[in-house]
Amino acid sequence: MKAAPQAPRHNWTVPDPPYDDTVLAQTMQQINELAAEINYRSEDETFVHLADLTHAAFVIARELSRPRNSSGCIQHPGAPIDPAAPGGPQCLFCQGQARRQQTGPPTVAIRPSRPVPRYERHRMPRPPMPPGNG
Structure with missing residues (x-):
């Protein structure tokens, strides 16, 4: 077949x-x-x-x-626009990149550790056993 x-x-x-x-x-x-x-x-x-x-x-x-190139950015055609950007409305992603280049890489602020308070464990007393069980 x-x-x-x-x-x-x-x-x-x-x-x-x-x-x-x-x-x-x-x-x-x-x-x-x-x-x-x-x-x-x-x-x-x-x-x-x-x-x-x-x-x-x-x-x-x-x-x-x-989607059309509303941002005017060649690198990020569909990006949102930052209307409050210096120099007029610009691509939000390019604005972030430029800001990072100006300020340098992000840094982590290291705080000194605090002593952890010790909590005493409060135990509830056990109820007495009923007679005849045990």
Whole structure:
């Protein structure tokens, strides 16, 4: 008994950047036009082309949904902004790095140890044993 032949895996193409809303709109228009023309008697290549277009639209939409560089920092594009930073709003992570470079490595303040007070253990007296047990 022979094993069933494996279907060839399809390598999805990734559209070339830049990604913007016009490229997504054009891809979606192509999908809509092809979907309007396709039927169950269409050739296999038509379905493959529709799948390629759908995957391309997915990739473009996913890339457009990524967070943008709101901080203006090349090193930390999605970083929070420190509005109170000297010189205007700046990347919070770069501000922290600059502050650490100015002050040097962090140091640990060693406090002298305090004597630990000794607490006397107060034991409760045991209740007397009832007669006949023991």
